[in-house]
Amino acid sequence: MRLKLNSLMPGLFVVLIMVFLTGCASTNQSYNTSSDDEMANIDELLGLGESGDETIDEDEVLEMLGIAEESAIQDEFEELGVDEQSAPGAVNSEMQDLQSRQNQLDNQTQILQDQIENQENQIATLQQNSSPSGSAQSQSAFSRQYQEALQTYRSRQYRAAIQKFEGLLKQNAKHSLSDNAQYWIGESYYGLGNYQKAIMSFEKVFTFSNSNKDDAAQLKLGLCYMKLNDQAKAREELQKLINNYPSSESVSLARRLLSQISQ
Numbered sequence: 001m002r003l004k005l006n007s008l009m010p011g012l013f014v015v016l017i018m019v020f021l022t023g024c025a026s027t028n029q030s031y032n033t034s035s036d037d038e039m040a041n042i043d044e045l046l047g048l049g050e051s052g053d054e055t056i057d058e059d060e061v062l063e064m065l066g067i068a069e070e071s072a073i074q075d076e077f078e079e080l081g082v083d084e085q086s087a088p089g090a091v092n093s094e095m096q097d098l099q100s101r102q103n104q105l106d107n108q109t110q111i112l113q114d115q116i117e118n119q120e121n122q123i124a125t126l127q128q129n130s131s132p133s134g135s136a137q138s139q140s141a142f143s144r145q146y147q148e149a150l151q152t153y154r155s156r157q158y159r160a161a162i163q164k165f166e167g168l169l170k171q172n173a174k175h176s177l178s179d180n181a182q183y184w185i186g187e188s189y190y191g192l193g194n195y196q197k198a199i200m201s202f203e204k205v206f207t208f209s210n211s212n213k214d215d216a217a218q219l220k221l222g223l224c225y226m227k228l229n230d231q232a233k234a235r236e237e238l239q240k241l242i243n244n245y246p247s248s249e250s251v252s253l254a255r256r257l258l259s260q261i262s263q
Contacts, residue, residue: 146177158188179208195224215248
């Protein structure tokens with residue numbers, strides 16, 4: 001890229017004026033000699049020879065002015081310890097890897113929840129069929145309301161689901177589905193991103209005797225602490241699942257989660 005001499009003419013004009021004023025204080029002979037010398041020096045400074053070429057290289061001008069833009073930018077990257085060419089690609093690759101891991105975890109959790117819901121439906125059906133005749137109506141009403149609350153949760157209306165499940169617990173805390181209701185309160189808080197309340201809700205599941213939700217609640221405790229970035233507590237809760245519920249279907253997922261935390 002070439003820079004025209006015309007863009008430098010204002011500055012050159014000032015220099016010529018100064019030369020003229022200086023020459024006025026000397027004799028005509030010294031004026032002529034000084035002017036010729038000054039013009040020669042100016043031509044030499046600007047890289048103009050006898051050829052009359054009126055263009056100079058832009059890089060040369062930048063060098064005269066002490067400017068080295070590309071070098072300055074490169075030095076700044078080096079001071080920061082960043083490779084100018086590879087930095088954006090490395091960041092994007094790391095973000096994609098994290099997103100891929102999160103997607104895998106979400107998919108595994110969703111599969112597990114679907115299995116739990118199917119088991120609950122089967123248990124509810126068996127309980128309705130085996131209920132004593134004297135309490136059959138109340139058992140049926142509780143189960144029906146439980147299914148409605150569960151459907152509300154599946155529709156991701158988490159706050160409404162919490163109210164319905166809590167209403168069931170107030171109605172009958174000793175029902176065979178009460179521990180399930182307590183578990184889904186925890187899942188609803190988890191869906192809302194309120195992991196602290198989810199932890200408290202999942203811990204209450206263990207207060208129900210012979211609960212079929214203990215292992216699922218234990219897994220969700222580990223996931224809650226992972227969401228809170230408490231890696232030490234997450235490892236502790238996941239290891240409890242492996243140690244206390246070795247036959248649980250959630251054990252394999254807990255092991256995978258532990259391996260990710262260790263990394």
